[in-house]
Amino acid sequence: MPFHQKLKAIILPFTLLSWLILLTSTLLHASPAAAARVGLPPEWVTLLAQAFFVLGVFLHQRSRPDPLRGTDFVGLLRQLVLGPGLLAAACVGLHLFERFVQYQQPGADRLLFAGVYTINLGLFIVFLAYANYAWRSLVLFRSTPRLRRDWVWFEILLGTTLLFRLFGWTPPAPVAYFILGGVAVFGFYMSGNQKWVAYLNRRQKWEVVFMQLTLLLCLGVFTLYFLRIGQDTQSVAPESQHSFLLLMVFFAGFYALAGLLVTFFNLPTVGVFEQKREEILGLQRLTQLIQKGQSEEEVYQMLFEAAIQTVEADAAWLDIETDEALHTGQRHVISEAHVEAIRTLLTDYNLGQIEYLNNDLPNSSGFRSLDLPYGSLIVMPMRSAKRHYGALYMLKEQRQSFDRENLSLLQTFTSQTVLSIENLQLVTASLQNERVKEELKIASSVQDSLIPKDLPIDDWFEIGSHALAAKEVGGDFYDFLHLPGKRLAILIGDVSGKGITAAFHMAQMKGIFHALMQENPLAKDDREKFPVPSKFMSMANRALTHCLEKSSFITAALYIVDYEHGGFVFARAGHCHTLYYHSIKEEVSYFRTAGLGLGIIRNDSYEKHIKNQFYDYNPGDVMVIYTDGIVEARGADQEEYGEERLKQMLEHTYYLEADAIKQQILNDLNEFSKGQPMHDDQTLLVIKFKAAQPEANI
């Protein structure tokens, strides 16, 4: 708003100019000699200059930023007393100086009189404007929009009335009374808005009372001055000026007086206000501690201090209950021996750890016998739905010192504390959790590295593989190992259970596989350099005997494919049956062989429970090996995927490449168990035997 800013810029010079005109006019009135030479200015010029001066000062003051900073009412009043107080002091000083001069030279200089008068007039108007807008800040503190609108009307009405008085126009008697009465009522209504007083504490209230008294004193000084010289001004200023000024005093004085009274009568209740404030602050402090994530110790200390301060306890202590024991966490003006004595007494009465208020301790014989100087006691337990955290004990020397409010306040304090403590524990737990998760992630990546990434590639077969753990780490495993003489060992297995334990055993099993599949240098026959599958299983069973816990077992199947001779030998140790497509018979079936899981029998009799199976494959045959996570996957009705459905899938897909068969099966499985949680790790290997490539035969 450029216009608004331009206006603001010219206000100050304009006001100063008005005052200079006023000064000139008054001086001319005072000095007939000068008036004779220059000519006496007409009265309206004086009045207009004065009116503009008043308007200028008020507008300037109005456009200044709100003098109230936050809720610093005392600061505002201090400014008001210091600034305009100085003005009043200047006024008194000037007047005294003038009186002194007049005393020295009686009937002397009227010019000095007129000068001092004009200066004081200026000072007074500045004082009024300052006071008026300071009051505005107070009246409009946290005000409604309606009150703000009312204030504008009040300003307009006051201004209009003042202007009437200034120009010496007096409305007919009833109208004048009506207008004056209206302004008075309005002023009274405005003076009633003393909301700010409630925000002061006791000390501030006393300060405010004294400052308002000072302010009234300043007002009184100015009023007295203008009343005193009222009769004497005829020659220097129009009479109407004074009635205007006196009316101006009305609102400023009235508001100061009303504020003074309100503050004064608020003094007795200030204690209650402060106590409530203290309670709220205590609660706030406690709440803030939660966010800061301080230690439990600090939370307890905070509670203890806040509680003592709020109920003004003469003695107090705090019991803290941990999983192991109960101990005194904090004490205030009471010895451990006394604490112990009271605690024992309360326990005898079955009153420990429950909410309890006794305002007449000397009346209880048990307590009398302790001979302690206390009259009232509050016990406030700290507990949540889960557990007890201890209790807060507050003592006062006077009887009948605690009331229901104290009790409910302490209740709020303790529940807030319990909340903080549990929150802290949650934070600790979640940090711990975070760390465990981090470690699981590491375990997961370690395990991932145990699963072969590069599948064996050769002309004689193709392999598709899939492995997915239900949790971060799993118990399924598979591995490949090329053996000399165009042979390939394939191991698949599943450790009972899931998670970390299973993952450990899975890693162990992989170690066992690589350790046992080493060439035996003592073997006479090439074929005996590596253990046959059943031998491998008995050796693995023996190796696992000492490291597998009693209720754990491992199922595994080992296949050794000899693709020079087109056959394979395998042993199944309790593992899922192998699904097989015979290309010549054009038939899909399971190899239903016997074989006991590893770790079930932990002695040499295991050998009797494991057998080798030999099979000659043909090009085009497909072997599907998997873990129970596949066939036991649950569908929407909780039924299992099952061997039958897997078999049907192979019947429909055997002609595809190994990877495509695997994908088709997985798609069907995912479709089947859509929306169901994954219960178990899933591993699926599809091996398709192929005819030898032509160049291999050349």
Next chain:
Amino acid sequence: MKITQQTTENTLTLSLDGELDASSSVLLDTELTKPEVLDYRKVLIDCQRLNYISSAGLGVFISHLQRFQDANVKLVFFNMQEKVHNVFEILGLDTLMTIVPSEAEATAI
């Protein structure tokens, strides 16, 4: 999972109702671990209402197998559903444990 007990002079019969998974197998383990179980000559497991058995459930039986044998207590399963029997069979447990079709045959042993 619900486990109900029935005792005669030298036979303890446990009827399993529901799914024997990781959490419910703890219940079963508690039952089988009780020392008085070994006072019976036979412990019969009625599997008629056993719909599912996880590896943890199998682990419970496996872990007590040796203990029962050492104490000369016979562990006999009967009324086993086809799919549960299949799980025992795949793991090879049918060769180690006595599984019979009916209660009459179980008591006759």
